[in-house]
Amino acid sequence: MGSLSTGESEIDMVRSDDSADFKEDSTPTGAINWANILGLSSQTPKLSGEAIPSDDRFEILALIGTGACSQVYKARQLHPSRVVALKVLHPHLLTNAESTARFQREAESGARLNHSSICTVYEYGRLSNGQPFIAMQYLEGESLASLLRRFECLDIEEALPIFLSCCNALIAAHEQGIVHRDIKPANIFIQSIGKERDAKLLDFGLAKVLSHSVPSLTQTGIALGTVQYMSPEQILSEPVDARSDIYSLGCVMFQTLTGRQVFEGRTAFEVMEEHINKLPATLQSANPAAKIPSDLENVVLTALAKDPGRRYQSVEELRDALASLSIEPEGHFFNQMVLYALLVFSIFLLFFFFVRI
Secondary structure (H helix, E strand, O other), rough: OOOOOOOOOOOHHHHHOOOOOOOOOOOOOOOHHHHHHOOOOOOOOOOOOOOOOOOOOOEEEEEOOOOOOEEEEEEEEHOEEEEEEEEEEEEOOOOOOOHHHHHHHHHHHHHOOOOOOOOEEEEEEEEEOOOOOEEEEEOOOOEHHHHHHHHHHOOOOHHHHHHHHHHHHHHHHOOOEOOOOOOOOHHHHEEEEEEEEEEEEEEOOOOOEOOOOOOOOOOOOOOOOOOHHHHHHHHHOOOOHHHHHHHHHHHHHHHHHHHOOOOOOHHHHHHHHHHHHHOOOOOOHHHHHHOOOHHHHHHHHHHHOOOHHHOOOOOHHHHHHHHHOOOOOHHHHHHHHHHHHHHHHHHHHHHHHHHHO
16 A cells, blocks of 8 residues: 655654553553543652642542643532543643644544443533643543453453444544544443443544544644554555544454454554555454454454455444344354254153153
8 A cells, every 4th residue: 555654753653642652551450541541641640749720610539640731630520510530731731732722622522422432521621720621521440451451352242342332433423524543442441331341432632523624733744543553544644534443443353352463563663564565364363262253354354454445434334244243152053953952852752751651
């Protein structure tokens, strides 16, 4: 499809803002990792001694994490009364037009979306000291990234509902003309509801609003995103649409089912080159023990096509393909046949017994 110029800075391409992280930080088992999710430092500063924002609409409860562009607090919104995740732009960036415009874009994109599979943005604006803020739904659970660190990969029966929730979230975003551009396990949050797992899509900080003619917030030749999950066209800074999110979700599905990244180059630059030029391995060869059915493998590999024209052309198509799969546990057919044979044999024995009587 193309190649990358080695003259560009790898670090600039990978870490052009808070949300782009090549290597995800680890978190305690089962703990919510807002720092990882929101592109913040893995070291969580203590609240005492910190310069915290003051506003009569919010009571600050704890500092969750800090990054190059923002801090995120656990806070209580007073009217209406609820606990929120409060993201605040650093004061020294108030005069930085690009940072404030990107923060505003994140707020507006999130606020336009109202869907059960998307983390809700309740409110955004400016605090009394002038700092821009975003008040978001505070979630209990863990990211898919945390789940995969614990279990490496998920069973098909566990993974499919997560994939379908992600599809539904992306459909809602794409209907509003919003492309996420940073689909990755750290941005997929898992809440356990009884025995079921409910997935929510987070962090529209890199979202591109297709329906608006707005100036680009990135420099020419600098790609935004997380390299393991970026589409070839995104890496090459070509125009992106909904099919770029489909590719990224394909990368997530591959990893969730096999426990391996689609491409595992030694450096960020190698990974980007592989996304552009190298065909992905089959899921079965990536993890033979997973026993991925051929129908499911075809769905994932179609999503991972290099050429956007060869992928599913909408997330609705991808969702329908996933929903149509008839996935049965390994050995299910054999077990059914054994039970059927035992039933027939039991009937024969009963018949023989009554005939003898």
